[in-house]
Amino acid sequence: xxxxxxxxxxxxxxxxxxxxxxxxxxxxxxxxxxxxxxxxxxxxxxxxxxxxxxxxxxxxxxxxxxxxxxxxxxxxxxxxxxxxxxxxxxxxxxxxxxxxxxxxxxxxxxxxxxxxxxxxxxxxxxxxxxxxxxxxxxxxxxxxxxxxxxxxxxxxxxxxxxxxxxxxxxxxxxxxxxxxxxxxxxxxxxxxxxxxxxxxxxxxxxxxxxxxxxxxxxxxxxxxxxxxxxxxxxxxxxxxxxxxxxxxxxxxxxxxxxxxxxxxxxxxxxxxxxxxxxxxxxxxxxxxxxxxxxxxxxxxxxxxxxxxxxxxxxxxxxxxxxxxxxxxxxxxxxxxxxxxxxxxxxxxxxxxxxxxxxxxxxxxxxxxxxxxxxxxxxxxxxxxxxxx
Amino acid sequence: xxxxxxxxxxxxxxxxxxxxxxxxxxxxxxxxxxxxxxxxxxxxxxxxxxxxxxxxxxxxxxxxxxxxxxxxxxxxxxxxxxxxxxxxxxxxxxxxxxxxxxxxxxxxxxxxxxxxxxxxxxxxxxxxxxxxxxxxxxxxxxx
Numbered sequence: 315x316x317x318x319x320x321x322x323x324x325x326x327x328x329x330x331x332x333x334x335x336x337x338x339x340x341x342x343x344x345x346x347x348x349x350x351x352x353x354x355x356x357x358x359x360x361x362x363x364x365x366x367x368x369x370x371x372x373x374x375x376x377x378x379x380x381x382x383x384x385x386x387x388x389x390x391x392x393x394x395x396x397x398x399x400x401x402x403x404x405x406x407x408x409x410x411x412x413x414x415x416x417x418x419x420x421x422x423x424x425x426x427x428x429x430x431x432x433x434x435x436x437x438x439x440x441x442x443x444x445x446x447x448x449x450x451x452x453x454x455x456x457x458x459x460x461x462x463x464x465x466x467x468x469x470x471x472x473x474x475x476x477x478x479x480x481x482x483x484x485x486x487x488x489x490x491x492x493x494x495x496x497x498x499x500x501x502x503x504x505x506x507x508x509x510x511x512x513x514x515x516x517x518x519x520x521x522x523x524x525x526x527x528x529x530x531x532x533x534x535x536x537x538x539x540x541x542x543x544x545x546x547x548x549x550x551x552x553x554x555x556x557x558x559x560x561x562x563x564x565x566x567x568x569x570x571x572x573x574x575x576x577x578x579x580x581x582x583x584x585x586x587x588x589x590x591x592x593x594x595x596x597x598x599x600x601x602x603x604x605x606x607x608x609x610x611x612x613x614x615x616x617x618x619x620x621x622x623x624x625x626x627x628x629x630x631x632x633x634x635x636x637x638x639x640x641x642x643x644x645x646x647x648x649x650x651x652x653x654x655x656x657x658x659x660x661x662x663x664x665x666x667x668x669x670x671x672x673x674x675x676x677x678x679x680x681x682x683x684x685x686x687x688x689x690x691x692x693x694x695x696x697x698x699x700x701x702x
Numbered sequence: 703x704x705x706x707x708x709x710x711x712x713x714x715x716x717x718x719x720x721x722x723x724x725x726x727x728x729x730x731x732x733x734x735x736x737x738x739x740x741x742x743x744x745x746x747x748x749x750x751x752x753x754x755x756x757x758x759x760x761x762x763x764x765x766x767x768x769x770x771x772x773x774x775x776x777x778x779x780x781x782x783x784x785x786x787x788x789x790x791x792x793x794x795x796x797x798x799x800x801x802x803x804x805x806x807x808x809x810x811x812x813x814x815x816x817x818x819x820x821x822x823x824x825x826x827x828x829x830x831x832x833x834x835x836x837x838x839x840x841x842x843x844x845x
Contacts, residue, residue, distance in 0.1 A: 332707040371712045433787035447752045448809055451839040453782065453789035461780035469822035475752055516780040546831060563751060563799055563807035568778040622774045684833060 315412045317548035319539045320700065321518035322351025322532035323659040328426050328647035329410070329496040331526035335404055339449045340424040340528045343655075344383040347420065347530035348649055355384035358532070359416035364403035364423035367650035368439055369430050379424060387490045389416070396442055397600060398689030399423060400529065400654020401696030406470040407533050408550055418653055423656065425649035435524050436660030439650075442690045444561040454565070457521055457601060459562070461513035461692040464603035466568035467679075469513065471618035473606060479506035480624045482519050482645075483639050491674045492701035496525050496647030520602040525647030529655035539676050548662045551682075552587065552699035558692045569618075571692030574611035578686065579587025581697040582613075587682060589613030592699075594633050594664045594676040596657035598688035599642040612697070636676035654696065657685035665702040678702075713764040726727055728767050733838045738772050740766040740806065751806035761788035765789045774800035774827030779820055798842055800826050839845065 324347030363376035395402035400423030434548035505604035556576035606620035745762025
């Protein structure tokens, strides 16, 4: 396996994007990623396209997007790992370059979630588990999956609804500073607590929005990165992956995601790093409880101590580790297939010292960044460690 | 501003799937009879819920059906207010995962409970019957 660098990134504006179709949205990420890398579409050997799909009109979105963005002819595949599809696509491109099979590859994540109405979207992602035993008679929803975990975490560790609200407040504060974010506004604990109940204990402001967006990442071998003359290659230092059961009833407890623990251990081992080395992280905060569990599962604190971390401000800029300072899924938005690539975009910008706006640039000494991307309720997990 | 954006409405696609149940039909037949059964592997003795035709532990396809007592303790729960499209006709509902005395866990609605008193650790028991829509099903009630 050879060293692989991220040499270009691109990101559309996230939000309700009824002004563009799927391909036009993808172009907003692909074109700047090619410019950033200083290459053209024909230089790409493989395109791994991430999208969950089924919620917009195209059945073969990868081919439609590749044609529109001038990538036709490259090797092409579509990756599905629910909300971690973007990381699955990143892995496919990474492995193709690391193995020596390709010199340059691109992972593109795109999701268009607002072409159907909200109850239909709830129906589609409520089936993100085991249909017959969780949805058919019981109407599970995606917030309900994480609400089950929240109820168990609160009962075991004394985590409160106010603690959950603090995650939303932190992430909205950074979302307000991110020109790409869906919600560029702050919120308050009182506003979160008073918001519409979705699946107790989760309220509307504990949930990420239904969102449209795209992000793209260009990867290259060390040799090709030097030939192109990339100023600041960002090295892929560790990749870890794991999965868990489809049926939640097959799991021993509901206070953390086993796949996050396993995937992160694998990534730390490959990178030769520990959780204490991480200075900036994007963690999978599709719901506020998910960020608290992520702190624990990734080893940023001990089990049951996640709420204390957010209460003490340890995960803000200037704290122990800056987490989701792009607004996270919560405020930046979560176009499910795009999120994995969006995380790599953000961390690449952070490691280059190019975060916009400047107030949300994390101070770095070791230049170690971690992306944690979960599909479903810990059904899939990918952890990627980047270094400058 | 966004809602005023021009668009073309796609053709309608309505999907209904016929899900095969021949291998686990006994589960649904026993539900009709008022009993809650699941599978135990004759190869390795593993008890499974949901019931299965093939054992993921030892890959045996020899199963026996065993009745579960149905008493258990709530491990996690939620009150679902924002409901999917096909549940819009229902009132908000409570979903619980309970660990049964036999060791397996079951996810189902918790009915007839005062929602202000539902908590992790509460004792529940399974009931079987039909939903208002006429579907064979099962749910928890406070024990």
